[in-house]
Amino acid sequence: MKSTDVLVIGAGPAGTIAASIIKQAGFNVIIVEKLKFPRFVIGESLLPRCMEALEDARFLDAVKAKNFQEKFGAKFVLDDQICDFNFTDQHTEGWKWTWQVPRAEFDMTLADECVRMGIEVNYEKEVVAIQINDDESSITTIRNVDGSEEQIKARYIVDGSGYGRVIPKLFNLEKPSSLPARQTLFTHFEDVNRATVAQEPNRITIYIYNQQTWIWVIPFSNGNTSVGFVGFPEFFASLEGTPEEKLTYLINSHPELNERFGNAKMQFEPREIHAWSVTTDKFYGDGFVLTGNVTEFLDPVFSSGVTLAAVSAQNAAKLVVKKLQGEAVNWQQEYMDVCMKGVEVFRTFVMAWYDGDLHNIFFSKNQNPAMREQICSVLAGYVWDESNPFVTNHQKQVKALAKFIRETQLENEIG
Ligand SMILES: Cc1cc2nc3c(=O)[nH]c(=O)nc-3n(C[C@H](O)[C@H](O)[C@H](O)COP(=O)(O)OP(=O)(O)OC[C@H]3O[C@@H](n4cnc5c(N)ncnc54)[C@H](O)[C@@H]3O)c2cc1C
Numbered sequence: 001m002k003s004t005d006v007l008v009i010g011a012g013p014a015g016t017i018a019a020s021i022i023k024q025a026g027f028n029v030i031i032v033e034k035l036k037f038p039r040f041v042i043g044e045s046l047l048p049r050c051m052e053a054l055e056d057a058r059f060l061d062a063v064k065a066k067n068f069q070e071k072f073g074a075k076f077v078l079d080d081q082i083c084d085f086n087f088t089d090q091h092t093e094g095w096k097w098t099w100q101v102p103r104a105e106f107d108m109t110l111a112d113e114c115v116r117m118g119i120e121v122n123y124e125k126e127v128v129a130i131q132i133n134d135d136e137s138s139i140t141t142i143r144n145v146d147g148s149e150e151q152i153k154a155r156y157i158v159d160g161s162g163y164g165r166v167i168p169k170l171f172n173l174e175k176p177s178s179l180p181a182r183q184t185l186f187t188h189f190e191d192v193n194r195a196t197v198a199q200e201p202n203r204i205t206i207y208i209y210n211q212q213t214w215i216w217v218i219p220f221s222n223g224n225t226s227v228g229f230v231g232f233p234e235f236f237a238s239l240e241g242t243p244e245e246k247l248t249y250l251i252n253s254h255p256e257l258n259e260r261f262g263n264a265k266m267q268f269e270p271r272e273i274h275a276w277s278v279t280t281d282k283f284y285g286d287g288f289v290l291t292g293n294v295t296e297f298l299d300p301v302f303s304s305g306v307t308l309a310a311v312s313a314q315n316a317a318k319l320v321v322k323k324l325q326g327e328a329v330n331w332q333q334e335y336m337d338v339c340m341k342g343v344e345v346f347r348t349f350v351m352a353w354y355d356g357d358l359h360n361i362f363f364s365k366n367q368n369p370a371m372r373e374q375i376c377s378v379l380a381g382y383v384w385d386e387s388n389p390f391v392t393n394h395q396k397q398v399k400a401l402a403k404f405i406r407e408t409q410l411e412n413e414i415g
Pocket of ligand 1: 009010011012013014015032033034035041042043044045046047125126127128160161162163164165166184273276291292293294297299300302303304305306307309
């Protein structure tokens, strides 16, 4: 039986970032990944805060060399109104830019870096069972594609299995999400009209289609652009035809998208994903820690997924190192409470997006410059910055600002 200090489940950003940081501290790491890479996964727009985690994991140079599309902010569009955030105008001192990435290539880059660092990355090996021993070490059973099985002994396990949710499923830690189930329909287009039609052709843009439905447009440096509609399942159920016919109908119904993508070739049959919001009872236990999407995934609207995955992996890895070095770790305070602080800020923003408060704030004519910078910091992923009132007091700040804007608008209309 193989033996290692740390077994990492999954070679997504959470798994590879954790693996790299633990390896750099001098411990042996094995990654087991169910699929063959490169593989498709959604989650293509990053936030500046995740650059710190990529830097800590020593991945930045390798990612830079791929020439992915740089991202300097985010643009929200409601009919003819535009709300434009530039990360240079944020309250927090930190990264002012990041990337828009086809994840197959991005994740492969991180995994290749792990191999280069001497980490054993095993593809097409699925974790199917885990037994934790009294001393917190574990025996993990792996199934190969030919059906054969093998076991790996580890001192600690980092679960970065994303939507696979390996440990929550095996150990009954699943918990329903507080957010209602939503759905998406998306593809990548060969964006042949980008240069001629779009005003800022390479910028990520979020279009509001109706109060509960929005669209992402994420251009890549390879000439393709990811386009997806997000809404309630009833919205998609009301459309007829194949996924391709549904997406074509939606694109044609939106003048700006129709002009850009109406005659563009889809790179693959549009895919649907349903009910992605999930969470877990506890992010740690004897001999293991959960990172990335396995902990909690909220909603794609503010592109928070990879950043929360990266930061949780960065934090988890440092605590695993501390533990392996024989120091005590208070997982609740040092890990789960920290993760939840950031998640709760994004939860408030996601809920305020769907209940319309953020639409009021984003498209208000009277913007308070300091508050705009504070909101921009949240959108850049700096959701642990205690000097930002939209972090420390997120719910009250968002509610109060939206109410103030609505009342001022009403007064102006009456006056
Ligand atoms: C519609 C939609 C749009 C999104 N858009 C964005 C966005 O624009 N920006 C953003 O930041 N995030 C976005 N996300 C979120 C993003 O997809 C995730 O947050 C991100 O991929 C999480 O990374 P991870 O490393 O935790 O997991 P993953 O990237 O899912 O990686 C987990 C890996 O574990 C492997 N695995 C699973 N089970 C097993 C097993 N049993 N054994 C071994 N390996 C296993 C999987 O094959 C996979 O490779 C979006 C999500 C959705 C649903």
